Each structure stands twice: as C-alpha cells, then as structure tokens.
Amino acid sequence: MMHPQPQPVSKEEKRPLVVDLDGTLLQSDSLLESMCAVVRRKFSDLFRMPLWLLKGLPYFKERVYARNDSDIARLPYNMEILEALRIEEKRGRRLILATGAHQDFAQKVADHLGIFAEAHGSSANLNLTGSAKAQLMVERFGVKGFDYAGNSRVDKAVWRQSSSGWLVSHSEAFSREVKAVVPVSREFRFGPPRLKVYLKALRVHQWSKNMLIFLPTLLSHHYFEMRSWAFCLLAFASFSAIASSVYILNDLLDIEADRRHPDNRKRPFAAGTLSIITGWTLAPLLLMGGLGLGLYVSFNYFLVVLGYFAMTCLYSLKLKQIAIADIIVLALLYTWRVLAGGVATETIITEWFMTFALFFFLSLATLKRCSELILMEQNQEKKNKRRGYMVTDLPLLLSFGVASSYLSVLVLALYLNDNRVAVQLRYPEALWTLCPILLYWLSRLWLMAYRGQMTTDPLVFALRDRTSYVIALGAGILWLLARGPLFLAFAF
Structure with a gap:
C-alpha cells in the first residue's frame, strides 16, 4: 500500500x-x-x-x-x-x-x-x-x-x-x-486523568491483602461483637491508605525500572498518565490520613502501622534488592497485618499462630519470587535487575519455598495437638482435616508456579481462584463444626 x-x-x-x-x-x-x-x-x-x-x-x-x-x-x-x-x-x-x-x-x-x-x-x-x-x-x-x-x-x-x-x-x-x-x-x-488511573496508582486491588487484619477476630471469640468489627474496618482503612502511600512512593522511585518491565511500564507514573507532582502530593496525604485513623483506633495500633510504614520504606529503598532478605521482610509484612488486626481489636494472638503465619507467608513470598524467575527463564533472561536473584537460583528458592509451606502445616498440626485447643473447641478433631486441605492448596500453588501459570501475587491470585474459594469455604465449615453443632446452626 x-x-x-x-x-x-x-x-x-x-x-x-x-x-x-x-x-x-x-x-x-x-x-x-x-x-x-x-x-x-x-x-x-x-x-x-x-x-x-x-x-x-x-x-x-x-x-x-x-x-x-x-x-x-x-x-x-x-x-x-x-x-x-x-x-x-x-x-x-x-x-x-x-x-x-x-x-x-x-x-x-x-x-x-x-x-x-x-x-x-x-x-x-x-x-x-x-x-x-x-x-x-x-x-x-x-x-x-x-x-x-x-x-x-x-x-x-x-x-x-x-x-x-x-x-x-x-x-x-x-x-x-x-x-x-x-x-x-x-x-x-488532553483531559484530566480518569478515576481508574488514580485507582491503579493506589493499587486498590492490593488492598485485598489487608483483609488479613480481620483474621484475629474471625478466629477469636469476638464474632458477634460489633465493636471489634468496627475497629477492624477502621484498621483496614488505615492500613490501606498507608499501603497505597508506600506503593506510590515505590512507583515514583522505580520509574526507570518499571519502564523496562513488560507489565509495570503501564503503571501511571511510568507511563506518564499521572504526573509525578500528583504522586508526591498524594503519598503524604494518604500517609497522614492512615496514621490519623490509626491513632483514632488506639495508640498501640498507631505504633504498629507506623512501624509497618518504616519497614515498607526500608524494603522499597534497599531490602528488596537483597536476596533472601527481601522474602523474609515480605513474610514479616504479611504477618504484620495479622498482628495489626490483633492490636486493633485487643485480641491475643498466640505464639502458635504467629509461628504458623511466619512460615506460611514466607512460603508465599518465596513463591512470588520463584514465579518471576520462572517467567524470566521462559523469556531467556538471566538476571532480575530489580531484585538480587538470577535464574540459576531457582532450584534453591524452590526448595526454600516448599519447605516453608510444609513447615507451616507442621506447626498447624502441632497446634491442634495443644491442650488449649481441646479446652476452647468442643470437637477439635474436626480441624485435623485442615492439614491435608492446606497441603493440597499450597502444593497446588507451587505446581502452578512451576508450570509458569502464577503471573501475579499469590494472595491476589487466590482471591481470583475458584478452587481457593472452595477450599476457604471448606475450612470455614470445619472451624464451625469444631465449635459445635449448636454454634454451626446459629452461624447459618
């Protein structure tokens, strides 16, 4: 032509x-x-x-x-x-x-x-x-x-x-x-940026991770206390605002690296669809709003979210570039959300649960890095310039991640054998089925990642995965059964 x-x-x-x-x-x-x-x-x-x-x-x-x-x-x-x-x-x-x-x-x-x-x-x-x-x-x-x-x-x-x-x-x-x-x-x-551009910059879809804040209330005896749920909602809003503030700061500092990434180059600041001055305005506003809400919840919760902000900033600036340290910090940040939920509602979190959470989230953090390396291997890339890993590290990381996932199941099994569980639950033996269910779910995630089918954050993937919802529903029913038939009937 x-x-x-x-x-x-x-x-x-x-x-x-x-x-x-x-x-x-x-x-x-x-x-x-x-x-x-x-x-x-x-x-x-x-x-x-x-x-x-x-x-x-x-x-x-x-x-x-x-x-x-x-x-x-x-x-x-x-x-x-x-x-x-x-x-x-x-x-x-x-x-x-x-x-x-x-x-x-x-x-x-x-x-x-x-x-x-x-x-x-x-x-x-x-x-x-x-x-x-x-x-x-x-x-x-x-x-x-x-x-x-x-x-x-x-x-x-x-x-x-x-x-x-x-x-x-x-x-x-x-x-x-x-x-x-x-x-x-x-x-x-050119018109002003659309609302979806702002929502993308805030990474609203990542707020789903902050639902971990509700976990202590769900697993405690405060199911029907409206005050606990109200503080959970305030804590969720506070955590989400602070998380979005950190995401914006991270994107502003990672503009150059994002433009080299096939997916991240579409982020608003890297693509130029949202101005950098807007980012430097939004970040402190979100931070102050999140900390203000945190202070309203309680002073102890304020200290928890302030610590979370400091840790995420340190992670964005330096730690994410250090191999192994980055996945440990990621696991701690996930666990931090659970801790925040406990502090917000004054719910005691046992050492068993914190140990389980640490190994469980270490597995998911490692899974995220392995997924990136597997995709790099498929694209014939040798090194992730944004992280401290090379494709040749993949076998070792796979062993770290799978071991962590199975250790979390082991901690769960040891917890179920604790005498305190028998006191709190009427039929604690019902929960033993959780162990094979969790083993299946974690093994399935690792198999999908190994096949190159895990293209996003594992928790975000789980929120879009039907099988994960079925497994979560089954686990919830088992928990209700453990509480007793009358509790199950009342819940439904």
Whole structure:
C-alpha cells in the first residue's frame, strides 16, 4: 500500500517551530523524574538537594540532571505530538528543542529522536524558561520569526514573541488565555486523568491483602461483637491508605525500572498518565490520613502501622534488592497485618499462630519470587535487575519455598495437638482435616508456579481462584463444626 508523501510547507510555514519538552513533547516533567532518579540512586542526596537549591535553580538543575541515569529512549513521549513533529520535519520544517531541562539532557533527547536541528537547555548560569527562553528565541530568529509549541502559563512569554503557536491544553480556560496572546494553529487537548488511573496508582486491588487484619477476630471469640468489627474496618482503612502511600512512593522511585518491565511500564507514573507532582502530593496525604485513623483506633495500633510504614520504606529503598532478605521482610509484612488486626481489636494472638503465619507467608513470598524467575527463564533472561536473584537460583528458592509451606502445616498440626485447643473447641478433631486441605492448596500453588501459570501475587491470585474459594469455604465449615453443632446452626 502506497502512503502519500508529506506536502512541502508553505512559505509562511517555513518559520522554525520551537518545541518545549516537559508537558509538551514529554507527558511528564524531566526535572521531577531526575529528582526521583537521584533519590533512588543515592538516598542521602535527598538531604543535599535543599543546599543545591539555595545556590539557585540553574545550579540545582545542573546537579540533579548530572545524576540522572535514566534511559532517554524509554521516556513517556507524547506520541500524538511526536508524530505531528515528525511529519513537519519530513515536510522540511526546521524544528528546535528549547527546554528548561539541562542542556546535556536536552541534547540527549534531540540525538535520540533525530528530528531537531538544534537543542537548547538550561546551564549553570541560565534557567531557560519563560522570558529567558523568549529572549533567546528572539535573538536566534527575531520577533515573530518562529512558532512555539508549549503547554504552561510560563510559556506565554514565549508565545508573545512568536508568530503562532501549538498548544497542549488540559482546560478550556487555559486555551482561551493562550489564544488571547497568540494565534493557535494546532491544539492538542488532553483531559484530566480518569478515576481508574488514580485507582491503579493506589493499587486498590492490593488492598485485598489487608483483609488479613480481620483474621484475629474471625478466629477469636469476638464474632458477634460489633465493636471489634468496627475497629477492624477502621484498621483496614488505615492500613490501606498507608499501603497505597508506600506503593506510590515505590512507583515514583522505580520509574526507570518499571519502564523496562513488560507489565509495570503501564503503571501511571511510568507511563506518564499521572504526573509525578500528583504522586508526591498524594503519598503524604494518604500517609497522614492512615496514621490519623490509626491513632483514632488506639495508640498501640498507631505504633504498629507506623512501624509497618518504616519497614515498607526500608524494603522499597534497599531490602528488596537483597536476596533472601527481601522474602523474609515480605513474610514479616504479611504477618504484620495479622498482628495489626490483633492490636486493633485487643485480641491475643498466640505464639502458635504467629509461628504458623511466619512460615506460611514466607512460603508465599518465596513463591512470588520463584514465579518471576520462572517467567524470566521462559523469556531467556538471566538476571532480575530489580531484585538480587538470577535464574540459576531457582532450584534453591524452590526448595526454600516448599519447605516453608510444609513447615507451616507442621506447626498447624502441632497446634491442634495443644491442650488449649481441646479446652476452647468442643470437637477439635474436626480441624485435623485442615492439614491435608492446606497441603493440597499450597502444593497446588507451587505446581502452578512451576508450570509458569502464577503471573501475579499469590494472595491476589487466590482471591481470583475458584478452587481457593472452595477450599476457604471448606475450612470455614470445619472451624464451625469444631465449635459445635449448636454454634454451626446459629452461624447459618
């Protein structure tokens, strides 16, 4: 099929087109991305940034961009605008990249795209935005001697000196503002992010893990106490808000790694569908809201969720990159949810249950890592750059995980043999059937992972798996039977 050749530009269209980078050619802000990259690379630089800023914005940019090792090719380019620029370049129009980003960064973008004749950026003595950019373009091309493509109010200074403009707009009001300053030849309208984009950034589907908070109440004698359930709901909301805060922080720091991942590159911050400034606003708001709810539940619960936040931050920044340490911490974080449920409702959690939970969740955490390595092996990859594992570690990890799962069943069996169980339950022998049921469920998960069929978090998988629901229902019925026929009849 023959494609029509781009038509040569008219005499009026031969004016150079000056293009802004952040928010125009890119869907994100390169300075904010660079700051995230700096913190990810060396966390202590976070405390140096205010000192750099005291020396002026140009100096701050030079220091930050110099430490950004991001892959230029994987930046979230605005493909609609990029394609329009490529057509203009093929028609013979001269394209100029002019941005507040550092000159070296601007040149890397220009070299990668191959459509810009020149690239201008900030330096140690110049912040190339607003009036400074307008002055430079007037010196290069004269007043009204160029067209300009931009997206923000600071660009109005450049539009005033241009002949016409390309506008990237998110609102009708801003569009009218720009059109009052300069004739707009092309407009690209992008609406605000949809609700589902925010929900994806919050990882709402991961809140299902926080249902572990309800477990102590379900296994205790407080089934019909509304106060316990009310505190469980408050604890669940508190934990979910704090967890979402950590997920956002993790995604902001992992933008570069996420863009290299076949699935994670679709996450809102990596894809550019949600701005980085939105993430840095949401994260502290969610954290304060979660801690506030936690303090309302009780001071002890507040300390538990504060400890959870500290541990998850430590995990995101460092521990997840350390082999073995990462799965132990993951197991502790799962167990932490159960502990939080006990503290919120003042339910005593036995040492038996905590030991069972630790081995059980260690198995699931290891299962998650093994699933990733199995998928990597199928894709002929050798090492997970985001974690401390290689594909050759798979046999050893498999042995760790299966051993942990069977140890959890052993702890359950030992618990059922404890004299305290016979005192609490009328028919404790009914619970012995739980051991083969749990053995089947765990072995099935490991078999599916070994076959490469476990593509998500095991707990999230279980919430979507019919067989898991049947097993959970069977376990619940056995628990009711152990309580006694009258209790079973009352429950139903």
